[in-house]
Amino acid sequence: MSEKWNITLIITRKKGDETPHTQAFPIEVDPDEYVLDGVERVWAFHDRSLTFRHACHHSTCGACGMRVNGVEKLTCITTIRSVTQNGGTLRIEPLRNFPVISDLVVDMGAMYLRLDAAHFSQVAPLPDTGLPFEDDPATEDPQFERLVDCIECGCCISACPIATTTSTYMGPAVLAAIEHRYRETSDISLLNLADGEDGVWRCHSAFECSAVCPSNVDPGWRIMNLRRKVIGHRVRRFFGIQTQEKVLR
Amino acid sequence: MKNASSPQNFLRWFDPRYRQIGTWGFILNRVTALGLTLYLFMHLIALGQLAKGAAAYDGFIALVENPLFKLGEMLVIAAGLIHGLNGIRIALNSFGIGTRYQRVMFLGLMALAVVGIAIFGAKMFLFS
Amino acid sequence: METIQRTPTREKTGLWLYKIIAGLLIVVLLGLHFVVNHLVAPTGLLSWADVVAYYQNPIIPIIEIIFLIVVISHALIGLRSILLDLNPPARLLRYLDIFFVLLGIGASAYGIWLVMVVVSFGR
Numbered sequence: 001m002s003e004k005w006n007i008t009l010i011i012t013r014k015k016g017d018e019t020p021h022t023q024a025f026p027i028e029v030d031p032d033e034y035v036l037d038g039v040e041r042v043w044a045f046h047d048r049s050l051t052f053r054h055a056c057h058h059s060t061c062g063a064c065g066m067r068v069n070g071v072e073k074l075t076c077i078t079t080i081r082s083v084t085q086n087g088g089t090l091r092i093e094p095l096r097n098f099p100v101i102s103d104l105v106v107d108m109g110a111m112y113l114r115l116d117a118a119h120f121s122q123v124a125p126l127p128d129t130g131l132p133f134e135d136d137p138a139t140e141d142p143q144f145e146r147l148v149d150c151i152e153c154g155c156c157i158s159a160c161p162i163a164t165t166t167s168t169y170m171g172p173a174v175l176a177a178i179e180h181r182y183r184e185t186s187d188i189s190l191l192n193l194a195d196g197e198d199g200v201w202r203c204h205s206a207f208e209c210s211a212v213c214p215s216n217v218d219p220g221w222r223i224m225n226l227r228r229k230v231i232g233h234r235v236r237r238f239f240g241i242q243t244q245e246k247v248l249r
Numbered sequence: 250m251k252n253a254s255s256p257q258n259f260l261r262w263f264d265p266r267y268r269q270i271g272t273w274g275f276i277l278n279r280v281t282a283l284g285l286t287l288y289l290f291m292h293l294i295a296l297g298q299l300a301k302g303a304a305a306y307d308g309f310i311a312l313v314e315n316p317l318f319k320l321g322e323m324l325v326i327a328a329g330l331i332h333g334l335n336g337i338r339i340a341l342n343s344f345g346i347g348t349r350y351q352r353v354m355f356l357g358l359m360a361l362a363v364v365g366i367a368i369f370g371a372k373m374f375l376f377s
Numbered sequence: 378m379e380t381i382q383r384t385p386t387r388e389k390t391g392l393w394l395y396k397i398i399a400g401l402l403i404v405v406l407l408g409l410h411f412v413v414n415h416l417v418a419p420t421g422l423l424s425w426a427d428v429v430a431y432y433q434n435p436i437i438p439i440i441e442i443i444f445l446i447v448v449i450s451h452a453l454i455g456l457r458s459i460l461l462d463l464n465p466p467a468r469l470l471r472y473l474d475i476f477f478v479l480l481g482i483g484a485s486a487y488g489i490w491l492v493m494v495v496v497s498f499g500r
Contacts, residue, residue: 096252097253097254099253159268163254164254169254201389201390205338208268208271211271220351221348224343227343227344230390231343231394234394256463256464262462279459286452293488297487302425333403336404337401
């Protein structure tokens, strides 16, 4: 028989123009279930008006990013055991730095549009998918493709101290996408995009994005790598040297 | 404070709750930056006493020998060490050096800052 | 009718790179300052006569003036970076930029004047 815990979910609610408020839901859970299972149980048995995003339940769609006890988590892969204890509470809040549409659902439209501008591709040849310093021989064959690591969950933007005050800042996910795409294509226009006023120079090295990323994207590393690329390109341009374009596969 | 991005949320810059070590780097850098900028302009104004001749400047120095000023001076040294050493981390990371080890770099550099602060503190308050 | 305002250049590679290089230069110059003040001159250059005598070595005023300009510019560009994170409207940023440039030039000119006055006392 599985273990049973009694916990209380304290969920931030907001409909329309309401001021956000919290509502407590005591529920019984198996601690090895995931936080998203708890939220779904609240919806199924306590309040059908609770809104939240979810789809795949296995960390591929990136829909269920929420703040759990203050920290950004992909709730479908966060076990209840890892974030509370028997008799404990779980504060479930919407991601920050995005407008709230309803309860735990935020509007991530701006991030999607920026990812689009960065020509973010969800699929890439194997050698281009992971982080370049990862020594993984399984990712060396360029004839195969796979989904890239970023699942567009928005956790990094929620955790970023700069995105908290600046809506125009591209944010870690988008800058990471630019870095990724640039390594793949060597398209100079991507460096120009990142060098814009809301790009790579707005980061102030808190590395919160990398700390909360549930999918091994390491946006903080990518922003720093992108800086290096932009500086290199600008210095070369200053001395009249052409930046080498990579030969596309 | 708003859930969406807004300049009104600026107090969150200084809120380390639920965040990891990098936020301490961010907070310390921002607070020391503001403090050091204020000090820079106060320092420039105070040094204006040099132009008024020996009596004015030496009188001013006698005033800052007071322990309250010494404590302020200690804060400036601490802020300078923290900002300077953390700045080295930010600069190196931004040129792609040691980015994967930024956490260890931050802790190491801050340990160095603490040692520096202790040395200056001892020098100013124990052996002066 | 309101004319379309050109968006001022916020922080791009040039300004950011200057800020970082200036920061590293400050670390070096401040280190030098501590060595000179606390090792070479153990009393810490605390009297007016000591300061004036110290400034008679021609390399000192040159280093101090470079240090002054680098510190003021690093501080003001840094302060501007913090204000940029508050997303100021373009028009406000333009006024802020004028203010920072005037403050930077004013403070630098005042500092250079002060260095020159101190040097002249020893002549």
